[in-house]
Amino acid sequence: MPERKPAGFFRGEKDHPTLITEAATSLEQQHRDRVRRYVMIMAFRIPCLVGAAIAYGIWHNWVISLLIIGVSIPLPWIAVLGANDRPPRSKDEPSRWDGRRNQKALDSRPHNAIDS
Template sequence: MPPPRKRASFFRAPKQDGPVLITEAAPSLEQQHRSRVRRYMLLMGFRIPCLVLAAGAYGLWHNALISLVIIGVSIPLPWIAVLVANDRPPRRKDEPSRWDGRRAEHKAIESGRNRSIDG
């Protein structure tokens, strides 16, 4: 005869490995910073292999054009890495838009007839 099974409790949730997220709050600033640093390091990590690959291509084929193309690809990597790392977390679909279209209808400075003084 098999051993008796424990009855699953009706009100108890199954055990989970980590804490349960019960809020819609944004990730903490430390988590956001950590992920931005990780993205920056990943993109900048591609630059060193590009430079090594350029040196290897020149040593293998003695063609400076191939090496310059590889180096040319690595030149914008720091700029791209900074832009990606400084980007905000992606906007959620339920996050409200902050732009109000009604304000765009009104001009900041009214155009009208201005009197001028002729001297």
């Protein structure tokens, strides 16, 4: 009988190492994720333009076609903003706020005015 390899609960679990560190994802992985997000959003633009042409061909209604094109206009801006966004913070990531909000002004004592 061939020897069976032990398998984890999930398929392919042994192919990926277990994450045992709190280190952030690598810059290369972050870049790949941002490029993937950009491409996915921009992939909706061409079907919108084609859909507008098909809608005009079927219904001969330019209003529907313009609405479909109107949906595709902000997609490049949305894609760029989404691609340039940093990865979301985890709940365990410490806040960088140093608490200045609760501090009083540097010199809060009353001042005497000098009359000349």
